Amino acid sequence: MNDITILPADLVRLLQTDLTRLDATRLQELVLGLDYQAALIKKAKAQVDTALIKRYAMQAQAALAATGRDFGTAHIADGAVAIKAELPKKVRWDQAKLAEIARRITASGDRVEDFIDVKLSVPESKYTAWPPALREQFAPARTVEAGKPTFTLTVMED
Known part of the structure; x- marks a missing residue:
C-alpha cells in the first residue's frame, strides 16, 4: 500500500482498519496531502462563490425586490440553468x-x-x-x- 498513491476519493472508500494499519510516515504524508488539497479546494470554492455573487447577486436582489422582500430565496434563470439564490438575513445585536x-x-x-x-x-x-x-x-x-x-x-x- 505504501507504493501506491492514495487519492482523497480512494480514502473515503478505505475502511478505518486499513487506514489504522498504515505506518506513521504514510499517515503523515496523507495528512499533509489532504491539508494541502483542502486548502486548494477552499481557495477555489471561494473564487467560484465570488464569481457567482458578481454574476447573479443583482438579479437575485431585483427578483426579491419585485416581491417586496430584501431577504429570502429568489429563483432566476441563466439560459437553460435555473438558479436558486439564497439571500439570508443576518442580524447582529449590540x-x-x-x-x-x-x-x-x-x-x-x-x-x-x-x-x-x-x-x-x-x-x-x-x-x-x-x-x-x-x-x-x-x-x-x-x-x-x-x-x-x-x-x-x-x-x-x-
Whole structure:
C-alpha cells in the first residue's frame, strides 16, 4: 500500500482498519496531502462563490425586490440553468445596549428571560484565575468534557 498513491476519493472508500494499519510516515504524508488539497479546494470554492455573487447577486436582489422582500430565496434563470439564490438575513445585536435593556426590564419587575435568550458562560481563563472559594461556588454549574482530539504527525530526522 505504501507504493501506491492514495487519492482523497480512494480514502473515503478505505475502511478505518486499513487506514489504522498504515505506518506513521504514510499517515503523515496523507495528512499533509489532504491539508494541502483542502486548502486548494477552499481557495477555489471561494473564487467560484465570488464569481457567482458578481454574476447573479443583482438579479437575485431585483427578483426579491419585485416581491417586496430584501431577504429570502429568489429563483432566476441563466439560459437553460435555473438558479436558486439564497439571500439570508443576518442580524447582529449590540451587546452593551442589550445589557442595558435587560437591566431596565429587571428594574421594572419583569423577567428578562421572557424577552431575551440569555446564555451565561464563564471563560475558563477567568475561572482558573479565581480564588478557590469563588471557584467552589461555581463548580456545581461547571461540566468539563473532552473535545475532539487532534494529532500532528512530523517525520523525525535520524
